Amino acid sequence: MSPAAVSSPSSTSTGKIHGFAAKGKGQALEPWEYTPRPLGPHDIEIKIDHCGICGSDIHTIDSGWGPTSYPVIVGHEIIGRIVSKGDAVTDKQIGDLVGVGAQAFACHQSDCPNCSRGHDVHCPRSVFTYNQRYEDGELSQGGYAEAVRVDSTYAFKVPASLDPREAAPLMCAGTTVFTPLLHYKIKAGDRVGVVGIGGLGHLALQFARALGSKVTAFTSSEAKRAECQKLGAQHVVNINDPEQVKAAASSLDYLVVTNNSKNVDWNSLISYMDVYGQIILLAIPETELVLKPSSLLHRNIGISGSLIGGVQEVQQTLEFAAKHNVRPLIEEMPMHKVNEGIERVRSGKVRYRVVLSNPQ
Ligand SMILES: [Zn+2]
Numbered sequence: 001m002s003p004a005a006v007s008s009p010s011s012t013s014t015g016k017i018h019g020f021a022a023k024g025k026g027q028a029l030e031p032w033e034y035t036p037r038p039l040g041p042h043d044i045e046i047k048i049d050h051c052g053i054c055g056s057d058i059h060t061i062d063s064g065w066g067p068t069s070y071p072v073i074v075g076h077e078i079i080g081r082i083v084s085k086g087d088a089v090t091d092k093q094i095g096d097l098v099g100v101g102a103q104a105f106a107c108h109q110s111d112c113p114n115c116s117r118g119h120d121v122h123c124p125r126s127v128f129t130y131n132q133r134y135e136d137g138e139l140s141q142g143g144y145a146e147a148v149r150v151d152s153t154y155a156f157k158v159p160a161s162l163d164p165r166e167a168a169p170l171m172c173a174g175t176t177v178f179t180p181l182l183h184y185k186i187k188a189g190d191r192v193g194v195v196g197i198g199g200l201g202h203l204a205l206q207f208a209r210a211l212g213s214k215v216t217a218f219t220s221s222e223a224k225r226a227e228c229q230k231l232g233a234q235h236v237v238n239i240n241d242p243e244q245v246k247a248a249a250s251s252l253d254y255l256v257v258t259n260n261s262k263n264v265d266w267n268s269l270i271s272y273m274d275v276y277g278q279i280i281l282l283a284i285p286e287t288e289l290v291l292k293p294s295s296l297l298h299r300n301i302g303i304s305g306s307l308i309g310g311v312q313e314v315q316q317t318l319e320f321a322a323k324h325n326v327r328p329l330i331e332e333m334p335m336h337k338v339n340e341g342i343e344r345v346r347s348g349k350v351r352y353r354v355v356l357s358n359p360q
């Protein structure tokens with residue numbers, strides 16, 4: 001906490017922030033309130049209008065990636081308006097419509113080994129939007145709530161042409177898929193595959209197509225074929241059809257993997273890659289990868305991971321999506337039905353992102 005931080009209460013009516021918290025592993029969320037950390041000079045408070053449900057939220061509720069610090073309010077696809085700001089915030093004003101993604105703080109100091117190279121996602125002092133401790137010891141709390149406080153650097157102005165509800169999933173899902181496409185400089189003509197056509201995958205198809213690449217969707221659901229084509233896929237491969245799988249061999253330069261299933265067959269994913277092909281892992285299955293090392297070596301296949309996007313990438317995601325008409329398909333639900341929304345995501349039936357909305 002900065003020494004200049006002021007201990008102002010939240011601008012909510014009670015000075016506390018009300019939300020829906022997980023209080024134990026895998027439990028339904030319950031109403032809960034907390035006293036927000038002091039509003040530092042670089043911080044803002046946002047009155048939340050919308051928050052998307054991300055798969056990471058559910059992994060955190062379930063302690064799937066290690067022990068969660070309960071109670072926790074998850075949610076990191078936040079859209080809302082600034083209701084208060086610290087004295088040092090000059091580039092944003094009260095009333096601005098902003099979005100917050102998975103990260104709420106990084107140091108952005110010139111002597112930081114990662115911020116200084118533009119890798120603020122990997123800042124040693126980085127704080128995720130929920131379930132992480134700030135240096136003052138407070139736990140970060142997310143967007144299934146009426147308000148949130150974050151460092152203003154991690155609140156991004158929402159382009160006017162975006163519907164605020166559709167902007168929500170761009171904050172995490174959107175930037176998570178667009179960041180590696182930027183990193184690998186994916187361009188017109190590159191052959192890009194997407195495995196797992198869900199919250200992330202349906203956006204990956206759109207971003208890849210908007211970049212001019214030749215897009216192939218890999219799905220186990222024949223029912224999604226027409227929708228994949230509408231989202232930008234020129235080819236759709238049903239992974240349950242051995243003939244289609246065989247025909248897709250060596251057909252890709254890049255493969256974006258968004259499928260969290262424990263049953264992903266990595267050897268067949270590798271078979272889709274042409275020589276020097278690059279597989280980009282965006283999902284975090286709660287398991288280990290099983291694959292034949294020789295299948296990578298013989299054809300110079302690479303596998304890399306990509307976490308989220310930093311400040312530059314989130315900004316680029318919003319601008320690119322606004323300009324190229326990349327739009328999440330959403331199911332909107334009232335915030336108080338959060339547990340129903342989570343069940344929709346758990347069931348795999350959501351098309352393709354649940355966005356929770358507070359009363360306007
Ligand atoms: Zn840093």
Ligand SMILES: [Zn+2]
Pocket residue numbers: 054055056057076102172173
């Ligand atoms: Zn997320």
